[in-house]
Amino acid sequence: MSAGPARVALRSDDLLVEVDAEGARIARLTHVPTGREILATTPWADEARDAFSLPDSSGEWHRRYPGGWHVLLPRAGDAPAGVAPTQPFHGEAAWRTWTLSQEGASCRARVHLRTVPLEVDRVVSLVESGLRVDTAVHNHSSETARIGWAEHPAFAGDLFDDAVVSTGGGGLAVAPAPSAGFDDVSGAAGSLTVEGRELALALSWDARLFPRLFVWRERRGSTGFPWWAQVDAVGLEPSSDPYAQPGDALGSIEVAPGATVRSTVTLHVRGIGAATA
Template identity: 45%
Template sequence: MNVRIGTDRLDAEVLTDGGCIASIRAGGRELLLRTPWAGLDDGPPMAGSVAEWHRRYRGGWHLLLPRPLGPAVVGGIAQPFHGEAAWRRWRLEQTSTTACRAQVLLRTVPLAVDRTVEIIVDEVRVTTTVQNMGPTEVRLGWAEHPSFDAAIFDGGHVELDGAKVAIVPLGAGAFQDRPVETGHALVHGFDGLSVGLCWDAAVLGRAYVWQERRATPDFPWYAAADALAVEPASQPHDHPEDDLGTLTLAPGAARTVAITLTIHNGLTA
């Protein structure tokens, strides 16, 4: 069962499918990308995990783990596009009107994932713990994939470590992979609206900025997706295909990362 949490000012919906945060609404306005085919899972699957991911992609905010990049075979185990965690059905528990817990046990690697999503005033706080349940060290990659409705920020920019990344105009697309030191990003739009992201850059030391502003006329977007994603990640986007990632967990060890999305102006007044 999917879970909706929040207040009359800010609310979110979390899905069992992929543990995805499918919606964050501030003042009744949706902040996250929602594709026209969101939730349309009928029909035959497409060959390969890249095509199938995009066939089913609804937008929202996914956790990409244990390999957040392209599909690969690592240690004889096939890893799907964007990582197993985003493909699995999670167990959800609503712990209060403003918080929920999501859990999943991966099978391609022996990792247990425990994730909480909380609404605190004008913030969405996501705290994730990953624990190695196996008898040997596990390597992994980690990325958070919040995709925003780019139209809300049209004409604005993304600020990362004081540097500005322009939001491209409608009809264009762009991708950047940048190292980060502070773990702070601000997405500035019109009318004074800004949305902040804050995370632990010691673990997630990169930020991917993906923009698809109705730029692709054919599959998978058909000029229908207007997306802006700021994605904290643990490794460069060109990380070798024969490795999961740059992080390691010893047997029984766990690592926790918190990421906070803050509405600074505009939508919750």
């Protein structure tokens, strides 16, 4: 595949979305009528890459984490020690440079992973009042690949101030700033809503493929490295596997030889009251 642009921007009356080639990350998602940024960003998000790096991938991921929405393949979190080749923290796909192309109101991102025999084809599209992310994971090899998969959208933390958060399985508490924490939730049933002061968000996904939901809260609550009490983000992350996945495999999703596993995640955004005037 030939090299594409470093970033693709899409715009509708409701949303502006920008997709980076690095990790196929959704770097920016703006609600146009209110000008509100929906995804979290860190103070160092736009810093240029430099030669310095930390020796372990978890430390380096957190040192340079820019926010936004990543796809984590073929593993979320730390890789099992016994799996070869070694995976970087949150999986190879989030570290690779993908090939981007714009196709109408969509951005297509593609990458061939090298640690597992998979091609990932991801299409980010603007739809009515929202965003749709379609991902296809294809196995080119003659052996079954067993992987984990998580979607990693990190939302701007202040959207959750005085908000009501509900999943398909019940309510979900998000503590106000300053606070921090992580929960691995079962039974979210493939949907959640955030009813805030300015915006209402509705996230939906395939609960059979992603039966779990990681809830990461970094609301200026960690004073040391890497956040220094400067980051306000809430990650609501559909996942195929528990975060503490047993160490004998990357995950529970089996991709048979020649087979393709597909996912669709949608995010609908609605302005509330005077915020849309």
